Amino acid sequence: MSDTLFRQEAAEALQRKGAEHQPRRASAESGTGGDTNVGGIERLISVASGSALLLYGLSRRSAGGLALASVGGGLLLRGATGHCQLYSKLKISTSDASSKETRGIHVEKSITIGKSPEEVYQFWRNLSNLPRFMEHIKTVDVISATTSHWVAKAPAGREVAWDAEIIVDEPNERISWRSLPDSDIENAGTVRFLKAPGDRGCEVHVTLQYYPPAGVLGATIAKLFGEEPSIQITDDLRRLKRLLETGEIPTTEGQPHG
């Protein structure tokens, strides 16, 4: 429930930036509702094999036959409607239609760190700390109490940069930010710091929304955030946890090898 709330907040934060800077909303919130998520050929196969199974199953006149028939019926339905419940649950789509329209990148990730919410908030609020655990961020320069300049590493030695402002700052609880107009990457996000149960420390919940622009730069930025941006955010949060809990980030880079 709360995740949806923060997703809306992130989108609204971008919309507030004014008409000349309309964010390109992701048209398909992928994997939800009754959308088409099964591709053309797969739908044909589903219809064909589903019909065959249904007929064969019914002709068996037994409990096993009935089970087969119901599987067949399910496949037939899936092929006919182009919607697969399992794919939907797994957030998979083999249909071109939805993936082409999805331009925004939305990520929600969390991690538990064995430090108090106060300690984790303090570390994060000092934005110049962020490049220590965000692998693709080169520098974050603090410009004022609420604004900062971000430089990210891009493939082939390129860089992308943007200015950001903090729009919500609730000490020890929550920070929200968004990029300022004319950014290479429009983005907005929220990080919440919740007390974890017992002596488990702090739950860090991050919600991020990116809208890479079209064209060459957009392609570069898409690469920058990889095939699966959620994995990069997971890795960044893991580095944050390790840095705060152990004072270092474990590595094997530079060790001997035969």
Added chain:
Amino acid sequence: MKALCWHGRNDVRIDNVPDPTILNPRDAIIKVTATAICGSDLHLYNAFIPTLMEGDILGHEFMGEVVELGSEVKNLQKGDRVVVPFTIACGQCFFCKKTMWSLCDNSNPNAGMAEKMYGFTPSGLFGYSHLLGGYAGGQAEYVRVPFADVGPYKVPEGLRDDQVLFLTDIFPTGYQAAENCDIQPGDTVAVWGCGPVGLFTIASAYMLGAERVIAIDRFPERLQMAQKFGAEVIDYEQVDVGSTLKEMTGGRGPDSCIDAVGMEAHGMTLDNLYDKGMQMARIGTDRPHVLRQAIMSCRKGGTVSLPGVYGGLLNMLPIGAAHAKSLTFKMGQTHVHRYLPKLMESIEKGKIDPSAIITHRVPLTEAPEAYAMFKNKTDGCVKVVMTP
């Protein structure tokens, strides 16, 4: 330096590689004075553990002298003689604080890979595949030890390397396997596998108060060694293990069953041939013949403890029998740090001499031959200790 590197199935070589250096503030460099080949190294040698790469330095049982320290290691000094737990632990995460050291959240640099396979990552290990950290191992002249302020344990004066070397893995592993059985007075414990871990499991079961220990293997020299540790023995090539255990325990079955064999069990039965076929076809990854037998043999309400390593997926596990008999399962890598002080003391007091299991001592340069000998169990090989 010289190091034992993996080059493929049944192919390990001594290579010349660069010396390790301090990479993080809590690192130390150890000059290795003794290192051993572990039974679980054979899973790597046989290429049954995924994500090993050509050139990886193997070895997770090693000890030596501290020669270099990172800026944050305050509890060690150059020249200290230490044994190093094979599980790498940060000492500060939720799991380390609860002494579940082998579940450390922070020591596996490739945690993402392990999460894909296991849901969550266990701790990093020395020389045991990239899935479990990709750390260079200790079958080498020098080794880098991360979180050196937590792992390495100083060896008291007067103890030889070969007496304390096995505190790095197999002695604590056997001890944890027995401790996991919550042994009560009068208990009979059955142990499958009389390799080094099995032998230390037998010794530990008695240390923890077992009435009887019954050990199962097929190699005469291993069965003899098990007898020396006080166990009654069963040769599984001569008799049916399940019915023999039942008869030996007055029809009750052993109170606890310990699988000190793991994923590459050998056996004489149909299910074992099936597993072997599946494993060779890379359809199933593990051959759980021993585990099946342990589940079937265990008395109702008993414990099945698994110090033996499993890596992937099992076929045909009799989960119905386990459920019907209300069995308890205990497993996992060893929380070495938890047991080190207690077991070091038992050696110091002369209660046990771990060096009794050593059958071969060779220089590190002969490691490739030693691996082949240990794998094929030729020349009565039970445990090989190497010196760089």
